[in-house]
Amino acid sequence: MAEAVAVGADRESLGGRLRDIGFWADWAAVIGLVALVIVFGLASPSFLTLGNIQAMLVSAAILIVLAVGQTFVIATSGIDLSIASIMTFGAVVLGLLYAAGWPILLACLVGVVAAGLAGVINGTLVAKGRIPDFVVTLGMFSAASGAALILSDGKPTQVVDGFLLALASGSVGPFGYFIVVAAVVVVVAHVALFHTRFGVHVLATGGNAEGARAMGIRTGRVRLAVYLISGVLAGVGAILLVSRVGAAEPAINTTYLLNAIAAVVLGGVSLQGGRGNILGPVVGALLLTALTNGLTLLGISQYYQPLAVGVVVVMAALLMRYQR
């Protein structure tokens, strides 16, 4: 979206643009978010209160971090199905080290490193083993959650710590630390994808791996790197998760996996790779969060919530077909 077509000839009149379905497709997530905000804002007076907006942003933070990681992988035409299990794995490592008396910052760091290592395994198998992304990360999905269960013996570890509690409830001005963390991740990721050589190589690998290789780009390394990024961001997500729920739990929440992919798709990133964009998935994550939040405020049964998410994602995907 941010990198939408930028050709001089595209400057049609406003009316012309509104009639062009491609315009709507490029902006699907933003339009969806605005529409939701208007509908929910009118339907529930609590929706647009400062408190609720803060709560939504906090609850979107983990999803945003995961969606950014997923974006890098999808931009290389891969997919990381293991992102939520790796987060769980990182959380369990963090929790166990904390329980073993490690200082919290070190425990967090090692949790991120553990998640990053899981990502490296993914990347190595994809790049060197030449096994399809789908298969490798499906395996890791199972393996990482298994590792989490084994390490934790299936038991949740309480992590009741002042630092993590402050991370979860503290704020800079009106912005909770969670939002700050997510914002930093987003900015760094955007710069990495659009303002570094690495970012160009990611998009080139996803767009035409053979061509990229012919131009000397080491596509294997690029693939390894995006899985590393995805793993590390899953680790960052793990810190947020543990701080949010006050415990490291071995049970994986698959909603995060599905929503992370959905956010990326909503954000206009093609699953075929080659087209990347950070702000789109962020808007997608906000949209999904606002959707659940709004339905909750309206007291609509949670049975309808997965249905609503499904409808929104498929509608967005349909619209995306007209992307220019």
Place this chain on the structure above:
Amino acid sequence: MASARSWRARRFRRGVAGLALAAVAVAACAPPDRSAEVAAIIKGLDNPFFQAMGQGIEDGATGPVTVQAAQSTADTTGQADKLSAVAVQGFGCYIINPISGTNLVQSLSLIAKQGKPVINIDSPVNAEAARLAGATLASYVGTDNTHAGQVAGDFLAGRLPAGAKVALIGGTAGDVTSRARLDGFRAAVDGKLTVSQTVDVNEWSRSEALTRAEEIMRANPDLAGFFVANDDMGLGVSRAVQNAGKSDQVRVVSVDGVEDGLRAVKSGQLAATVAQYPYTIGEMGVEACRAAAAGHTLPATVNAPVALVTQDNAADALSAFPKPFEQYDDPYRQLLQQ
């Protein structure tokens, strides 16, 4: 590039302006006053236990009540999001049944700032975490799962010869409820029965419980009983016992007292179930809210009723369902009747 970028920026700004406009338009109407209403956030509505709990909350309320549930019992953050969402609506009282001891703590700190009472039902909030987050709980009502396991253990120890072999089937590994029930059972049968093995079944799956029970019976031909951590799995295990043609030899006891479980006890498929009353827990939760609103000081902890249902009283239990068929203590109701 520069011109194209500024053109995109303009488009973006236009979008933001629209958003802000919408915000102003709706901010004009003030939120309704919900301070007399109750909001309940429970674990799930995808199984009969929580459905009965939700029903109890709705039936027990005298005014409007909002019941929300997590997507699944792994959806810890989703449940926290829901509590945060209802918290901004300014309800008068909150009933929570947290998925874990700590997952709602951060959202509770939001409510703590409003000074509204929070009634904790069923699964307890971790006290230390609540204290650190500055969250206070007005009262806790729930079943003592260890006690429920003990009741089941006493029953089976009374029916089986000394030293008879039993196997234990728990729910998802690490689940607190499952563990407490199994621990209670083990303590009660210690020295009286022989526990041959314990298995945990992921997601409390009925079909997997069935498979595991078949394997256990094959490995232990002299097995005399199963203790199963919930009725749903208990029904799967009793099916395995029937399939093996061992209905006379192997007794199955489970915990929960859901309607199907009670029927199975009546028909003899289950030897007994230890009934807990999620309906009553929900009902007591709203009573606690009312008592708090009336200015009463609530007891810190209230034990919800537990009853052993065997073939003798299964009919009574079924006709009273989802309410208890025996008398039970309800301190909140006593407060309200004062």
Place this chain on the structure above:
Amino acid sequence: MTQQSGTAVLSTEATADALLVATGISKSFGNVRALQDVSVWLPRGQITALIGDNGAGKSTLVRVLSGVHPADEGSLTFDGSPVRFASPEDARTAGIETVHQNLALIDDLTVWQNLFLNRELVRGFGPLSFLDRKRMQEQAEKMLSRLSVNVPPIRSKVRRLSGGQRQAVAISRAAGWGSKLVIMDEPTAALGVQETARVEELVKGLRADGMTVLLISHNFDQVMRLADQVWVMRAGRLAAGRRTQDTDGEELVGLVTGAITS
């Protein structure tokens, strides 16, 4: 049937000033023996053509020379020293730029991004180097203006370009780096008359600038117009070599089809 050509046969023995010498190159893909014992050399500062029927192994040889596929057997000498290209980057670093038959363009990137692919200009240092978009865009204009009749807009995505424009981008990319050897695999295949003429001008320009060119083409007139020498391949083997001044289109046709052997 076969006639023995009376004219000077080009020896596979390289002259001393050859820029690139490939000796005994073989390459198989599973059961397909795409190259068998191929030896060719490219005279420095001249245009060499490589011709042959479809499937003769021309592109495979190109990919071996540009580091895409390592050869199964054989050796390469480039600019006087023996080389092994483990990757296209190695070949590019050594000074070989290639226009692949499939162009190796990234459709979803812009023209300028493609021109600078893996040669991006950055500002800053170490991990804090950021793309210098402005400079790349300016230089991209210059790289393209040498060539095209209708210059593709450098900020548009390659996906939106016509076949000729795409080819122009790929050629400009290969020609733009001041390298020693430019390999072009059928560069004018998708081009109209005017564009073809421009490309031919460009190829001559490269030679005038002292670069060496390896040109793969099915257009024998073009080969006769541009090249200084010609290698002919047939079914994975080197069939013949000629100086262009010693041959004509008719003989080349015969060599390609096998009607003439040398």
